[in-house]
Amino acid sequence: MPKVWYVAIVGRPNAGKSTLLNALIGERVSAISPRPQTTVRSIPGIFTDEEKEIQIIFLDTPGIHHDGTEQYGSQKATSINTRINSEAFASLRNADVIVRLVDPTRPAWAEDARIDEVLSFAKQPIIRVETKQDVNNKPHSSPDTDIKIDSINKVGFEELIEKISALLPEWPYLYESDYYTDQPMDLRIQEVIREQLFAELGEEIPYACYVEIGSIENDETMLKVQAYINTETDSQKTIVIGKWGTKINAIGTQSRLILEEIFGKKVFLGLRVKVHKNWRKNEQVLSKLFPKK
Ligand SMILES: Nc1nc2c(ncn2[C@@H]2O[C@H](COP(=O)(O)OP(=O)(O)OP(=O)(O)O)[C@@H](O)[C@H]2O)c(=O)[nH]1
Ligand SMILES: [Mg+2]
Incomplete structure (x- = not known):
């Protein structure tokens, strides 16, 4: 019996969530940019490894931020910010495993405190992943992470998939193996x-x-x-x-x-x-x- 489950990728805006999702499934399903709040909706990407009998439905989520702070451009557009956060929270609730991305190139900020607070209530297993390992200057790199990855060169991906799959229960495939998103x-x-x-x-x-x-x-x-x-x-x-x-x-x-x-x-x-x-x-x-x- 294969292993199938939902995994939410969460983190502050610009941490590299969409880059990770696209690199994992090898398709451009989620928009990427150097600016925060590029992603505003949760976006599914389906990873299947038929040999290892693993299917993971990853959910890229919008960066979680502090409501009402300077977000969404520099506008204090509170209503839209609240909805963007709600998108991420809904995906978190529905996930079986949470991949929490940490960006070592920037200092932890109020957003990270907010994410840690939200995740402290999560019942699911959380894997802490430090990204952007290909960048030379990582002043905020921390030993307190489970895996370190580089989404540009796909380094650390096997380890990440292994860690996730160790947590997954056996379940029949939900999607055909060549199907990579159910985004309309x-x-x-x-x-x-x-x-x-x-x-x-x-x-x-x-x-x-x-x-x-x-x-x-x-x-x-x-x-x-x-x-x-x-x-x-x-x-x-x-x-x-x-x-x-x-x-x-x-x-x-x-x-x-x-x-x-x-x-x-x-x-x-x-x-x-x-x-x-x-x-x-x-x-x-x-x-x-x-x-x-
Ligand atoms: N060098 C390097 N750059 C990365 C890596 N992952 C992401 N980036 C860059 O970081 C920036 C933000 O990446 P995104 O994937 O859009 O970040 P996000 O977390 O989805 O951001 P939001 O959608 O705004 O929450 C982009 O310029 C990416 O090219 C990585 O592993 N290495
Ligand atoms: Mg994104």
């Missing part, structure tokens, strides 16, 4: 575009945007998507479009190439920018972006 297509596409917002736009702008999928037509040979980038203000819209449309074109082209790689077919991506005034404070939008778990 629209959320997957949103995530790809979101990553490009972080890649192409300056400090505050990606946080002021949300991606909306208008329509998807999908057949054997072609995927046709109409998507909208919603900004809060007219001036942000101008920035997202860029001079002569250069920014929006770059975001569109890069997203299309990644989608073609992911879905293995020709992709037509129509991308438009709209203004949705004050969406970060709009309950209707927030409920849609963060459905109740």
Whole structure:
């Protein structure tokens, strides 16, 4: 009988959770950027090792932060911050094992205290993993961790999988071995575009945007998507479009190439920018972006 279970990856914003998830399953399911709060939803990635008969459903979670502090850009957007934290907490509750990522390149801060407090109530086994081992300058490296990993070169991964699987009960596979995420297509596409917002736009702008999928037509040979980038203000819209449309074109082209790689077919991506005034404070939008778990 194989071993199957749910494992939540938690840690402060920017600790390297999404990088770890993508590297573990070898696919781009979760957006990565050098800026905090790139991930705002929990994202599943399924790891299967048929030889060892292990299936682990990893859940990448949004970085847990202190509510109401300077997060989500530098805006004190408390409502959205609370929802981002709730996403992570819901995944924690549903997990059988918790992988707690620690970033040795930065000092422990209020966020880490908050995470430790939350985890002190967790009933599940917790594996403390220090990441970014490939970085030379790790002034906050600690001996108090179970495993040290480097997600860029996939160092320490075997040990991590072994540690997790030692905790897993035997259970039939939940997914086919070549299945790596059960993220619906629209959320997957949103995530790809979101990553490009972080890649192409300056400090505050990606946080002021949300991606909306208008329509998807999908057949054997072609995927046709109409998507909208919603900004809060007219001036942000101008920035997202860029001079002569250069920014929006770059975001569109890069997203299309990644989608073609992911879905293995020709992709037509129509991308438009709209203004949705004050969406970060709009309950209707927030409920849609963060459905109740
Ligand atoms: N050198 C190195 N960089 C890493 C490693 N893991 C993550 N990073 C970098 O750290 C930054 C943050 O990575 P993410 O995976 O987006 O972090 P996260 O924990 O998902 O962040 P949020 O989604 O904002 O909570 C990115 O620039 C990554 O390239 C690692 O093992 N080594
Ligand atoms: Mg992330």
